[in-house]
Amino acid sequence: MTHTPAPEQPADFWEGFYRKDDRVWSGRPNPSLVREAGELTPGTALDLGCGEGADAVWLAARGWRVTAVDIADTALERAARHAADAGVGERIAWERHELGHTFPDGTFDLVCAHYLQSPVDLDLYGILRRAAAAVAPGGTLLITLHGTWPTWMAEPPFHGEFPTLDGLLAELALPDETWTVVTARADRKPSTSPEGVEGHREDNVWRLRRT
Incomplete structure (x- = not known):
């Protein structure tokens, strides 16, 4: 009988991902967050998949009260240190969830999900539907x-799904009478391989307002 190894559990994968290096991400907020949320009136925010906390810290520094969520304890510990060093730790509540x-409980004026994509099991559309349900009236889903994949990548490391601009909106199926699409845009970003090969990749950005 052939033994098929059990798939890696998401919590184990992401904990190992963060423990491999002292710091994984740049510490800077995502450009799409800065561009799309920079002029929003601060209120309550939910950051899904907060990683090492750069987006949550950026929001808190601008007056938001943030609930920041990740699956990895190591990521949350680093994020909390980042927030404390930035002087905004009291404005952020850190929660561990396997989305x-x-x-998280409650509704929020801004719900963010940046790069919530994974090589291990993840119900992306189900999570994003719950994210939409967590947006308060008048609030924003980003x-x-x-x-x-990056143009320099000859063979993808795993077979992942990349939602299209229209495809994601169709999956969310948010009613037109209560939601307005403010932004649905494809961005081309520079991307450099670990060996220094330059290229680019496409990112998709959606901003929706609950009316």
Whole structure:
């Protein structure tokens, strides 16, 4: 009998991902967050998949009260240190959730999900539907997802799905009478391989307002 190894659990994968290096991300907020949320009136925000906390810290520094969520304890510990060093730790509540199984309580003026894509099991559309349900009336849902693999990558490391601009909106199926699409845009970004090969990749950005 052939033994098929059990798939890696998401919590184990992401904990290992963060423990491999002292710091994984740049510490700077995502450009799409800065561009799309920079002029919003601060209120309450939910950051899904907060990683090492750069987006949450940026929001808190601008007056938002943030609930920041990640699956990896190591990421949340680093994020909390980043917030404390930036002097905004008291404005952020850190919560560990395996999205798709558990989800933060409440509604928020801004719900962000940046690059919520994974090589291990993840119910992306189900999570984003819950994210939309967590947006308060008058609030904003902001989503950024990779739209392609980098051009320098000859063979993808795993077979992932890249939602199209129209495809994601169709999956969310948000009613037109209560939601307005403010932004649905593809961005081309420079991308350099670990070996220094230059190229680019496409990112997709959606900003929706609950009316």
